[in-house]
Amino acid sequence: MASANNSTTAEHLMWKGGIQPMKVGYGKLMMWIFLLSDTFTFSALLVSYGLVRFSFPTFDGLRKNFEFSNAWWPIPERVFEAVPFLHGIKAPLVFVGIMTFILIMSSVTMVLAVEAGHRRDKADVEKYMLWTILGGIAFLSSQAWEWGHFIHGSADGLTLANGTKLFGANLVHNEYGPPAFADFFFFITGFHGTHVLSGVVLNVLIFYNAANGVYEKRGHYEMVEKVGLYWHFVDLVWVFVFTFFYLV
Amino acid sequence: MAQHTEHHGHEEKLPAQTKEIWRTFWILLIITSFEFVIAFTIDADHYKWTKIGIFVILTIVKAYYIVGIFMHLKHEVKSLIWTIILPCVFVVWLVVALIIEGGYIGFERFFFGK
Numbered sequence: 001m002a003s004a005n006n007s008t009t010a011e012h013l014m015w016k017g018g019i020q021p022m023k024v025g026y027g028k029l030m031m032w033i034f035l036l037s038d039t040f041t042f043s044a045l046l047v048s049y050g051l052v053r054f055s056f057p058t059f060d061g062l063r064k065n066f067e068f069s070n071a072w073w074p075i076p077e078r079v080f081e082a083v084p085f086l087h088g089i090k091a092p093l094v095f096v097g098i099m100t101f102i103l104i105m106s107s108v109t110m111v112l113a114v115e116a117g118h119r120r121d122k123a124d125v126e127k128y129m130l131w132t133i134l135g136g137i138a139f140l141s142s143q144a145w146e147w148g149h150f151i152h153g154s155a156d157g158l159t160l161a162n163g164t165k166l167f168g169a170n171l172v173h174n175e176y177g178p179p180a181f182a183d184f185f186f187f188i189t190g191f192h193g194t195h196v197l198s199g200v201v202l203n204v205l206i207f208y209n210a211a212n213g214v215y216e217k218r219g220h221y222e223m224v225e226k227v228g229l230y231w232h233f234v235d236l237v238w239v240f241v242f243t244f245f246y247l248v
Numbered sequence: 249m250a251q252h253t254e255h256h257g258h259e260e261k262l263p264a265q266t267k268e269i270w271r272t273f274w275i276l277l278i279i280t281s282f283e284f285v286i287a288f289t290i291d292a293d294h295y296k297w298t299k300i301g302i303f304v305i306l307t308i309v310k311a312y313y314i315v316g317i318f319m320h321l322k323h324e325v326k327s328l329i330w331t332i333i334l335p336c337v338f339v340v341w342l343v344v345a346l347i348i349e350g351g352y353i354g355f356e357r358f359f360f361g362k
Binding site for chain 2: 077092097235
């Protein structure tokens with residue numbers, strides 16, 4: 001019975017029982033299950049963001065009259081409108097758009113590396129892994145700049161009722177709105193950024209192994225696929241963070 | 249030598265395989281650009297929920313392409329597809345339930361103070 005499967009499936013894809021459940025290798029299936037559990041973690045963060053956001057009032061007037069206040073939830077595109085090297089120019093969501101593009105692009109180079117792995121093209125795997133690592137580093141740098149800007153705040157700051165001025169945001173004070181807004185910004189983008197960082201570390205490992213011919217010797221590049229799944233997941237999470245934190 | 253010819257044989261498939269990748273890239277890029285257009289053209293004072301609705305739908309479309317094509321889930325067996333998709337469907341319920349709950353918390357806070 002089991003041997004019927006043997007004839008068509010490569011050896012490294014076989015489970016120890018001699019069959020291949022769900023027609024994927026053990027490692028890849030476990031990566032999928034891990035990503036499912038990670039989905040729940042990110043969902044918990046975004047769902048609690050939704051709950052807290054809806055528990056705060058929104059600004060009452062028209063959008064063009066919007067002002068920052070601790071009393072209501074900010075309009076995200078008014079918060080994130082700075083771009084590096086363009087000081088004082090208001091360009092809402094432009095920088096986060098660039099970050100989104102970087103991450104989508106690195107996802108494309110990752111999938112190209114996986115495709116090169118299928119062809120067992122060592123040079124192409126190395127090339128595309130390098131591009132993916134570069135994309136990840138570019139994204140992390142952008143995020144560091146964005147955090148820096150958010151923490152330091154705008155030039156004018158926010159004047160409170162008692163006359164004190166508030167600049168930027170931390171876990172306790174927030175120039176742009178209720179402190180909860182800053183808390184969620186730090187936790188959600190921070191948790192995502194941690195995933196990007198560990199993704200970059202994994203990508204470097206895979207690149208190192210590929211360059212040393214480890215997968216060539218092994219006869220297959222399934223490791224590239226597994227780490228690729230993780231990397232695409234990080235991109236996927238950003239798609240949701242982008243929509244629910246920045247756009248809506 | 250045998251390996252070399254096999255390698256060569258695979259290479260002929262290359263253009264067809266990257267075609268789908270680049271097609272997906274353009275779709276993702278166009279959807280994201282479209283989101284920006286909507287963010288700055290639709291009047292949020294009057295059409296707030298239309299806007300949010302469009303964003304949510306476009307996000308799900310993007311997720312479909314990333315998970316389906318890039319993560320290759322579309323081409324896996326049905327049991328694996330459902331193993332991943334079905335648990336996520338329940339998250340949608342959680343989102344709706346807790347957002348409504350958040351509205352009530354805000355209501356209580358507004359009328360009965362902190």
